[in-house]
Amino acid sequence: MRHHRLFTPGPVEVETENLQALATPQLHHRSKEFSQLFDSIQEKLKRLLYTENPVFIFSSSATGAMEAAVTNGVKKKCLNLVNGAFSKRWHQITAYNGVPCDALSIEWNKAIKPEMVREKLDTGEYDAVTLVFNETSTGTMNPLKEIAEVVKEYDDVFLFVDAVSAMAGVKIEVDKLGIDMCLAGLQKCFALPSGLAVSPVSERLLERAKEVPPRSYYFNLNIMHKYYQRSQTPVTPAIPHLFALDRQLDYILNEEGLENRFARHERMAAIVQKWARTHFDTYPERGYESKTLTCIENTRGISVKELNERLMNEYGMRISNGYGELKEKTFRIAHMGDAQVQDVKGLLAVIDDILGLE
Numbered sequence: 001m002r003h004h005r006l007f008t009p010g011p012v013e014v015e016t017e018n019l020q021a022l023a024t025p026q027l028h029h030r031s032k033e034f035s036q037l038f039d040s041i042q043e044k045l046k047r048l049l050y051t052e053n054p055v056f057i058f059s060s061s062a063t064g065a066m067e068a069a070v071t072n073g074v075k076k077k078c079l080n081l082v083n084g085a086f087s088k089r090w091h092q093i094t095a096y097n098g099v100p101c102d103a104l105s106i107e108w109n110k111a112i113k114p115e116m117v118r119e120k121l122d123t124g125e126y127d128a129v130t131l132v133f134n135e136t137s138t139g140t141m142n143p144l145k146e147i148a149e150v151v152k153e154y155d156d157v158f159l160f161v162d163a164v165s166a167m168a169g170v171k172i173e174v175d176k177l178g179i180d181m182c183l184a185g186l187q188k189c190f191a192l193p194s195g196l197a198v199s200p201v202s203e204r205l206l207e208r209a210k211e212v213p214p215r216s217y218y219f220n221l222n223i224m225h226k227y228y229q230r231s232q233t234p235v236t237p238a239i240p241h242l243f244a245l246d247r248q249l250d251y252i253l254n255e256e257g258l259e260n261r262f263a264r265h266e267r268m269a270a271i272v273q274k275w276a277r278t279h280f281d282t283y284p285e286r287g288y289e290s291k292t293l294t295c296i297e298n299t300r301g302i303s304v305k306e307l308n309e310r311l312m313n314e315y316g317m318r319i320s321n322g323y324g325e326l327k328e329k330t331f332r333i334a335h336m337g338d339a340q341v342q343d344v345k346g347l348l349a350v351i352d353d354i355l356g357l358e
């Protein structure tokens with residue numbers, strides 16, 4: 001089968017060197033060599049995330065880490081901020097686990113504003129907030145910094161951030177923002193295969209988790225912390241992925257450089273958004289467009305399905321249709337991970353050709 005170059009908002013293209021790292025011979029997860037690998041990854045993840053907190057590694061997709069946040073970190077009631085499919089999922093996850101919660105739901109093409117959060121927190125009902133920083137379903141980037149500043153005003157309210165499609169593509173200063181968990185899967189801006197999720201965990205969250213009746217063993221933060229202190233994980237982790245993660249973090253930090261990586265994402269976003277506004281329109285509220293993917297409003301009424309089939313069959317490239325109800329009404333182009341400016345320009349030129357755009 002022909003390989004389709006992925007311009008989808010997860011999974012994304014994985015560089016050959018990282019695929020090769022997956023084939024490293026196995027280490028035993030209770031060996032000294034494993035702990036060295038674990039420590040090496042820790043040190044690099046802390047630099048990437050501007051944090052002193054331990055960064056937990058989940059052998060699950062990002063959804064598992066979303067579950068960990070709400071099952072460990074809510075004593076009173078959780079406020080789920082909802083403006084898209086993934087934030088809606090986080091509300092469902094919270095409710096499914098029997099954790100008291102309310103959703104603050106707004107239109108999907110709008111961003112969550114700090115005042116909305118303040119108004120809810122002023123009720124005093126909540127001790128935790130979930131925020132999806134970059135709503136991959138709509139291409140909306142919520143104002144994380146401004147929202148984090150509001151949450152900080154409330155001493156006993158913890159902030160959990162889903163940064164799945166932003167981490168390692170956009171700068172997130174976890175400690176400065178006071179984020180208690182900031183989670184991501186590796187198949188998006190890290191440009192690695194799916195299968196691992198990571199999240200720094202604050203000290204006060206570990207304290208609170210001790211007071212919450214255990215709702216999960218696999219996602220129990222205090223069990224994870226116990227093993228973290230030995231540079232291990234409680235269960236057998238996805239060891240091949242750890243080799244690839246270690247290698248990719250070296251690339252990100254030492255070869256490309258963090259600032260260059262963030263700047264490249266900004267450049268690609270500007271190019272795709274300009275193209276989108278020339279030929280179509282962008283879906284999210286102006287000023288809140290994502291830096292890692294563009295959600296395009298299908299103002300020309302093209303068949304997105306046919307466009308994608310031609311992209312795949314004739315050019316070996318793949319984009320994403322709109323998410324759920326936004327299918328055909330929108331489509332999404334990811335510009336994240338290790339995709340380069342020339343890759344994105346090439347994709348847009350091919351779409352211009354297929355659609356006969358000038």
Ligand SMILES: *Cc1c(COP(=O)(O)O)cnc(C)c1O
Pocket residue numbers: 010061062063064086132134135136162163164165185194
């Ligand atoms: C992809 C994505 C998820 C889900 O990730 P899985 O790894 O499939 O569990 C959650 N939130 C956001 C914002 C995403 O983009």
